[in-house]
Amino acid sequence: GENVEQHPSTLSVQEGDSAVIKCTYSDSASNYFPWYKQELGKGPQLIIDIRSNVGEKKDQRIAVTLNKTAKHFSLHITETQPEDSAVYFCAASNGYSTLTFGKGTMLLVSP
Amino acid sequence: EPEVTQTPSHQVTQMGQEVILRCVPISNHLYFYWYRQILGQKVEFLVSFYNNEISEKSEIFDDQFSVERPDGSNFTLKIRSTKLEDSAMYFCASSAGLINTEAFFGQGTRLTVV
Numbered sequence: 714g715e716n717v718e719q720h721p722s723t724l725s726v727q728e729g730d731s732a733v734i735k736c737t738y739s740d741s742a743s744n745y746f747p748w749y750k751q752e753l754g755k756g757p758q759l760i761i762d763i764r765s766n767v768g769e770k771k772d773q774r775i776a777v778t779l780n781k782t783a784k785h786f787s788l789h790i791t792e793t794q795p796e797d798s799a800v801y802f803c804a805a806s807n808g809y810s811t812l813t814f815g816k817g818t819m820l821l822v823s824p
Numbered sequence: 825e826p827e828v829t830q831t832p833s834h835q836v837t838q839m840g841q842e843v844i845l846r847c848v849p850i851s852n853h854l855y856f857y858w859y860r861q862i863l864g865q866k867v868e869f870l871v872s873f874y875n876n877e878i879s880e881k882s883e884i885f886d887d888q889f890s891v892e893r894p895d896g897s898n899f900t901l902k903i904r905s906t907k908l909e910d911s912a913m914y915f916c917a918s919s920a921g922l923i924n925t926e927a928f929f930g931q932g933t934r935l936t937v938v
Contacts (some may be wrong), residue, residue: 747926756828756915756929757867802867811857811880812927814867 715740717805719815726793727823734818736803737785743805746779746786747812751800760801761788793822826850828930830916836936837906845901845933847916856899857917857927858891860884867915873899874922906937 716739726732738746744765749757763770763777763786770777774793779786790797800819804812829848837843849856858870871881873891890902899918903910913934917927 749929754931756917756931758929759926762926808922811869811872812859812867813869816866 715743715805715807715813717803717813717815719803719818721818722816723819723821725821725823728793728795730793732788732790732793732797732820732822734788734801734803734820735785736787736805736815737783738805738813739784740805740807741781741784742807744808745806746777747804747806748777748788749802749804749814751802751817753799757802790820793820795822795824798822826928828916828918828928830914830930830933832933833931834934834936836938839908839937840905843903843906843935845903845914845916845935847899847901847930848897849899849916849918850920850928851897853918853920853928855879855919855922856891856893857919858901859915859917859929860912861915861932862912870901870914903935906935908937911935911937 719736747762750760751757761775761777763779774791776789800817802817803815806812831846856873859867861867869882871885872879888904892900913932915932916930919925919927
């Protein structure tokens with residue numbers, strides 16, 4: 714089955730800095746890679762996703778890159794704000810089955 | 825904005841008791857899921873449900889677990905005889921389709937088995 718590794722487990726940045734979270738996956742059949750943000754006491758919320766037919770996708774301050782050859786994908790958050798503080802999960806799916814999640818990254822943005 | 829709702833938000837139960845966790849998926853969604861998250865660990869898939877039957881389940885989803893869609897709106901997860909290790913946050917999710925479509929998650933039910 715699919716195995717998703719996520720690094721780092723915690724990430725502390727100053728407000729305004731950029732944050733990068735990296736994930737690798739094992740199943741070459743995976744073709745859908747969402748990122749979820751989980752705030753305290755809430756369920757995971759999709760913030761951006763990428764499919765295997767593209768290498769990069771941007772949505773305002775958030776971008777995701779995908780390298781299918783190396784089987785890794787990354788989340789980039791620019792101009793971080795305190796409200797970006799949360800746990801971020803990457804996930805992978807082969808499109809026909811369910812999501813396999815990484816272990817999560819706790820992002821702390823200090824004012 | 826449509827959302828997945830789960831009840832209760834927190835459930836405390838004694839070991840060996842049965843619990844039912846309830847979910848109301850988004851109304852026009854066809855695929856339903858249960859995931860769980862043990863404190864401090866990753867979110868793990870339990871089961872997916874489509875067309876009134878289980879379409880996929882993980883090794884975690886053993887005979888102690890069952891799912892049901894008793895009516896047109898609710899989706900339930902039953903744990904027949906709870907164990908201490910069942911303590912976790914349980915998330916329900918739903919999606920409109922199966923192929924590369926967004927899964928919307930509920931806010932979770934925290935199950936504590938004592």
